């Protein structure tokens with residue numbers, strides 16, 4: 001099947017009981033189309049997520065990421081938390097840090113106003129792995145960045161090797177339908193006119209719009 005991120009022809013392989021395709025060009029690993037959950041199933045699953053502001057471990061796990069990318073999310077920046085989920089904890093923490101944050105989520109914070117704004121930063125925190133059409137989404141988000149604006153991404157990079165991939169717990173969440181290698185993000189960025197400003201294991205990248 002073709003890579004949903006760059007369109008190259010990708011080789012199929014089996015992991016668990018699902019077929020995936022690993023792209024030889026960009027390294028993106030996508031699950032077979034038939035395993036992508038319907039929007040209804042996806043929403044049902046998200047409603048079971050129990051991430052909350054009161055959960056200290058969860059909050060500090062997010063804060064650790066925000067610290068790592070802090071220079072791209074300075075106080076006063078306009079930030080879109082894209083795919084904010086049922087409990088927009090990253091948005092709350094960014095507001096505490098002085099950012100002007102808006103949230104968008106197709107299920108929990110719908111609306112189109114964010115599409116008419118330009119953003120100093122767009123946060124895509126644990127969202128990229130859920131996207132059925134990652135190319136379309138990232139193309140749209142890149143176009144909404146102000147010049148010099150930053151796309152801050154958090155998504156786990158897949159382990160090397162089929163065996164390790166097969167055992168990888170992150171793969172087993174049924175709403176995780178595609179996995180970005182570090183080079184997937186780098187290549188995606190360069191196609192969209194974004195410079196890779198930060199790329200760090202196990203899960204973080206910042207792509208900055210050139211002009």
Ligand SMILES: [Zn+2]
Pocket residue numbers: 003004005006007008023024025026027028
């Ligand atoms: Zn690809």
